[in-house]
Structure formats: structure tokens, C-alpha cells
Amino acid sequence: MxxxxxxxxxxxxxxxxxxxxxxxxxxxxxxxxxxxxxxxxxxxxxxxxxxxxxEGLMVYYLKMGKLFPVFTPQVLDHLRPLQKSDLARIWYRQVIQTYRSFRSSKPARELLKATLSESDPTADMVSEALDEELTRLVEQLTFVEGTDTKAVSAVILGAMSYLTIMAQNNRTVVGIDLRSEAGWERIEEAVKLLYIGVNKLAVDSDEVTLTSQLVNAIDDQWP
The missing domain is CATH 1.10.10.60 (Homeodomain-like)
Structure with a gap:
């Protein structure tokens, strides 16, 4: 505004x-x-x-930057990795931080639940806006060429969305209690391992290259 x-x-x-x-x-x-x-x-x-x-108000709420970070070009330049081995940290930190935000906000979780509803115009608009924001986030933080980062992100972000919804419904998944911090610590460690594994494949591949580098260091600003 x-x-x-x-x-x-x-x-x-x-x-x-x-x-x-x-x-x-x-x-x-x-x-x-x-x-x-x-x-x-x-x-x-x-x-x-x-x-x-x-519906327009809900879409505005989703896109105003409270749920998904809006990075300026300057911030993106500071986040840009110097080498492929830095990618995992960038990816898993943002995924973990994003879904911590969802878990701490009932309105955000409610809108995430709307993506599962069928034949509902409001749910359709919310789902489309959520997907646009997730796509924007993935595209901003890709930093590589030669691999299908969108498909990888779809698998991991889709799983995190599902787990977040299950947590709100007080459910367990594969015996992990998603109502507890201990359960989510296990999930977050798994997210780290997945991204580290994907990162290793990228590092070992001659087909994967970093996009142009504009800074000399990564700004370690994420928790």
C-alpha cells in the first residue's frame, strides 16, 4: 500500500x-x-x-508479505550462494521458516486448508494465490540452472503443507505426533537431510550450474 x-x-x-x-x-x-x-x-x-x-481481500492478505517473504533485489544478492554446496542451507532454512510461520498462525493454516476444498470459488482463488506465492518464492531462491527445482520444491512444499494441515487437525503421521515440538523437530531435521541430499546431487552434476553471482558473501540472516 x-x-x-x-x-x-x-x-x-x-x-x-x-x-x-x-x-x-x-x-x-x-x-x-x-x-x-x-x-x-x-x-x-x-x-x-x-x-x-x-475473495479479493483474502488474496490481498496472502500476497501482502506476512505469510511469504518478499525479497528485494539487494537481499537476494546477499543470499546468492558462492558455490553449489551453499544451496541446501538457503533452501531448507526458508522452507522451515515459512512453515513455522504457518503453524504459528491459525488464519494462515485455515487458508492452507482451503486448498484441499473442491468446487468452491473462494477456495479456488485462495489456492491459486497460495500457489503463485510459493512459485514466486521458489523462483527467487533457485539460484541454479540445469535441474528441475520446481518439481523438487513441489514434493517438499506439498508434503509440508499436508503435515501442517494434519497438525491442525490433531493427527499423527507415520507415528509422529505433529501436535508436539518434538515431532516438528524431527520433521525439520528430515527437511534438512532431504535438501542436503538434493544439494549433493547438484554439486556432483556437471549439468547444474549457479546463476550469475553478484556478491562476495552470504548474509547469514535466517535463524
Whole structure:
């Protein structure tokens, strides 16, 4: 919302916060524009004017940078690896951080659950927006040529999405309790091992090359 008048920026923030509260209370399927408007202290007409529809508001929420990081070119330059052996750390850190964010936010998890719904226009828009954001994230952090990073990412991110949904439903998977931190520590260690294995294949392959390098070091900013 950069560049917009201050009052519109503040109003948009109130609407987004009201949407989060609404999803947290009612789940994504029972969200109501009237309640969002009441919580935000605005008219329903204003929400439609700003976002076009309830679905448009949800898509805006998904794309505003709260759930998926938006890297500037400068940050990407600092993240760019010097050698292929650095790739695993970049990949697994971002995957782990992204899904920690989902697990800590019920509204985010609710929207993730929407991707499993069939024949629902709202779910279709949410699913498309989520996929666009994941695709953007993967494309930004690829840093290599000569391998199908999208297919690899689809397998791992798809699995992490499924596990996150199962955790919200208080389920176990292969005997691992996804309601516990100990269970998720095991999952995160597995994610690291998978990316390290994929990274080793990339390092050993003559067909895989790094994209052009613009900096002299990796900025170690992720936890």
C-alpha cells in the first residue's frame, strides 16, 4: 500500500486485521464481510471498493508479505550462494521458516486448508494465490540452472503443507505426533537431510550450474 494516502493505508490495515480475527474465530469457510466491516469500523461498500470482493481481500492478505517473504533485489544478492554446496542451507532454512510461520498462525493454516476444498470459488482463488506465492518464492531462491527445482520444491512444499494441515487437525503421521515440538523437530531435521541430499546431487552434476553471482558473501540472516 506504499504511496497511498495515510488514511487509506491505516484503513486497509484495520480491514486486514479484522479479516485475520474473523478467520481465527470462524474458519475460512464462515468468514462474513459484514462482521469484518463491523470489526474494522468501515462500511461493507468500502471493503468491496478496496478489494472487489471477499475473495479479493483474502488474496490481498496472502500476497501482502506476512505469510511469504518478499525479497528485494539487494537481499537476494546477499543470499546468492558462492558455490553449489551453499544451496541446501538457503533452501531448507526458508522452507522451515515459512512453515513455522504457518503453524504459528491459525488464519494462515485455515487458508492452507482451503486448498484441499473442491468446487468452491473462494477456495479456488485462495489456492491459486497460495500457489503463485510459493512459485514466486521458489523462483527467487533457485539460484541454479540445469535441474528441475520446481518439481523438487513441489514434493517438499506439498508434503509440508499436508503435515501442517494434519497438525491442525490433531493427527499423527507415520507415528509422529505433529501436535508436539518434538515431532516438528524431527520433521525439520528430515527437511534438512532431504535438501542436503538434493544439494549433493547438484554439486556432483556437471549439468547444474549457479546463476550469475553478484556478491562476495552470504548474509547469514535466517535463524
Amino acid at each position: 506504499e504511496g497511498l494516502p495515510r488514511n487509506r493505508t491505516q484503513t486497509t490495515q484495520r480491514i486486514v486485521e479484522a479479516l485475520e480475527e474473523e478467520i481465527n474465530e470462524w474458519g475460512w469457510q464462515a468468514v462474513a464481510v459484514n462482521r469484518i466491516a463491523q470489526k474494522a469500523g468501515v462500511s461493507k461498500t468500502l471493503i468491496y471498493r478496496y478489494f472487489g470482493s471477499l
